[in-house]
Amino acid sequence: MLAKRIIPCLDVTAGRVVKGVHFVELRDAGDPVEIACRYDEQGADELTFLDITASSDDRGILFRIIEQVAEQIFIPLTVGGGVRQVEDVRNLLNAGADKVSINTSAVLNPQLVADAAGRYGSQCIVVAIDAKQIQPGRWEVFTHGGRRATGFGVVEWATKMQALGAGEILLTSMDRDGSKIGYDLQLVRAVTDALEIPLIASGGAGTLQHLVDGVQLGGADAVLAASIFHYGEYTIQQAKRYMAQQGIEMRL
Amino acid sequence: MVDIAIIDYGMGNLRSVHQALRTVAPTASIMVTDDPQEILQAARVVFPGQGAMPDCIRELEMRGLRAAVLHAARTKPFLGICIGLQMLFEHSEEGDIPGLSILPGRVVRFASNLCDAQNNKLKVPHMGWNEVHHANHPLWEGIDQNARFYFVHSYYVCPQDAQFVQATSCYPQPFICAVARDNLFAVQFHPEKSQGAGLMLLKNFVNWIPV
Numbered sequence: 102m103l104a105k106r107i108i109p110c111l112d113v114t115a116g117r118v119v120k121g122v123h124f125v126e127l128r129d130a131g132d133p134v135e136i137a138c139r140y141d142e143q144g145a146d147e148l149t150f151l152d153i154t155a156s157s158d159d160r161g162i163l164f165r166i167i168e169q170v171a172e173q174i175f176i177p178l179t180v181g182g183g184v185r186q187v188e189d190v191r192n193l194l195n196a197g198a199d200k201v202s203i204n205t206s207a208v209l210n211p212q213l214v215a216d217a218a219g220r221y222g223s224q225c226i227v228v229a230i231d232a233k234q235i236q237p238g239r240w241e242v243f244t245h246g247g248r249r250a251t252g253f254g255v256v257e258w259a260t261k262m263q264a265l266g267a268g269e270i271l272l273t274s275m276d277r278d279g280s281k282i283g284y285d286l287q288l289v290r291a292v293t294d295a296l297e298i299p300l301i302a303s304g305g306a307g308t309l310q311h312l313v314d315g316v317q318l319g320g321a322d323a324v325l326a327a328s329i330f331h332y333g334e335y336t337i338q339q340a341k342r343y344m345a346q347q348g349i350e351m352r353l
Numbered sequence: 354m355v356d357i358a359i360i361d362y363g364m365g366n367l368r369s370v371h372q373a374l375r376t377v378a379p380t381a382s383i384m385v386t387d388d389p390q391e392i393l394q395a396a397r398v399v400f401p402g403q404g405a406m407p408d409c410i411r412e413l414e415m416r417g418l419r420a421a422v423l424h425a426a427r428t429k430p431f432l433g434i435c436i437g438l439q440m441l442f443e444h445s446e447e448g449d450i451p452g453l454s455i456l457p458g459r460v461v462r463f464a465s466n467l468c469d470a471q472n473n474k475l476k477v478p479h480m481g482w483n484e485v486h487h488a489n490h491p492l493w494e495g496i497d498q499n500a501r502f503y504f505v506h507s508y509y510v511c512p513q514d515a516q517f518v519q520a521t522s523c524y525p526q527p528f529i530c531a532v533a534r535d536n537l538f539a540v541q542f543h544p545e546k547s548q549g550a551g552l553m554l555l556k557n558f559v560n561w562i563p564v
Contacts (some may be wrong), residue, residue, distance in 0.1 A: 102484070103475075103480075103483045103504075104467065104501060106482070124409060168437070170368065171368065171372060175369075175548050175551060176503070176547075177546050194366040195368060196367055196368070199366070221366070221403070223479065224480075224505045224506075259410065296476070297477055298475060298478065299476045299480050300476075320473060320474075322481070323481070
């Protein structure tokens with residue numbers, strides 16, 4: 102049967118992998134190409150790169166990183182950050198990305214999701230959603246790295262993105278991001294149950310049990326994590342073995 | 354003459370396929386091409402495909418590539434990937450359109466109410482790494498039984514003739530994920546994104562001499 106996926110996420114700025122807490126307080130975690138190769142050897146099922154500054158200077162650096170990674174690694178690569186038009190999608194795919202994730206621009210211009218999916222296929226369009234809890238059982242979509250509220254409910258937004266052609270949803274809890282206290286399981290469950298397309302849970306993984314909970318309690322199809330892998334706390338192999346021991350179908 | 358032609362009909366990104374073939378065949382000349390002449394002359398042909406099958410068929414026709422694809426599929430080592438597998442059949446539920454009719458059979462969609470053994474909803478597209486139960490064929494050489502390959506698709510093929518079936522996978526029911534006939538081999542998964550097992554299959558294709 103189909104395995105659940107572990108996706109390490111590399112937040113990249115100025116050619117380095119960094120990780121923050123609640124989207125701020127960035128800490129250096131190393132060279133993106135080296136880290137990508139290490140995760141590939143450890144059995145990562147996919148890799149995600151997020152260009153977290155997405156300035157024009159950094160863009161060239163990001164393209165070179167993606168090109169180098171795509172030459173050496175033969176698992177799916179997702180790249181996001183600063184995708185504003187169909188042209189940006191094309192450029193990232195040409196650099197070697199297999200999927201492109203769209204976040205803020207999907208809110209500013211939902212037609213971009215439809216146009217990009219129409220042109221390149223739903224399989225390569227991931228819509229990333231940053232969610233914040235606004236009251237019990239209710240979450241709102243935020244943009245611009247979590248600084249701006251949109252007024253959209255997360256479940257409604259995710260199903261709208263699916264209808265426009267998103268192939269997958271990457272759902273990040275802003276309340277949990279970098280906190281290491283576990284995914285917002287209620288949020289994950291609410292969104293995954295409303296979707297036909299796969300959901301990647303993100304934001305808050307601090308232990309291997311959190312990854313298990315994301316799948317078993319949250320119902321996620323894939324789990325994304327950064328800090329627990331970047332600083333050597335766990336290898337991806339350890340994470341996959343642990344999840345398999347808990348009865349989750351994994352690629353070992 | 355190129356050793357391997359990757360057919361480009363404007364649908365999606367062929368860089369991954371190109372890169373993976375270059376890795377397993379570093380000395381071969383490999384070309385991404387939409388030129389029917391080049392496809393006719395190439396020693397081997399790879400027929401990839403992404404997106405929706407109606408768009409793929411339309412783009413293929415618009416570029417005048419149908420005849421070159423049909424010729425290659427009958428005469429030389431030919432590898433179809435993903436929609437490049439689905440297009441070989443007679444009909445697809447996706448858009449309710451005819452395919453290239455190189456193989457008898459149809460393409461159908463996964464049901465939308467699938468559940469696993471724990472009663473969790475199974476998402477469509479079927480996306481991720483799944484086990485492949487394969488038959489005996491030179492392209493499976495060195496690949497473990499039940500090795501995992503990377504899939505992303507909502508439709509799958511139902512060949513009319515069981516003798517062409519080369520592999521199955523389960524979601525949750527068994528479905529056919531590879532077929533072969535003479536010089537032709539085609540897979541639903543993405544070997545170019547399936548790490549070691551995928552590269553092995555591509556390497557086997559590059560070295561394959563159909564009998």
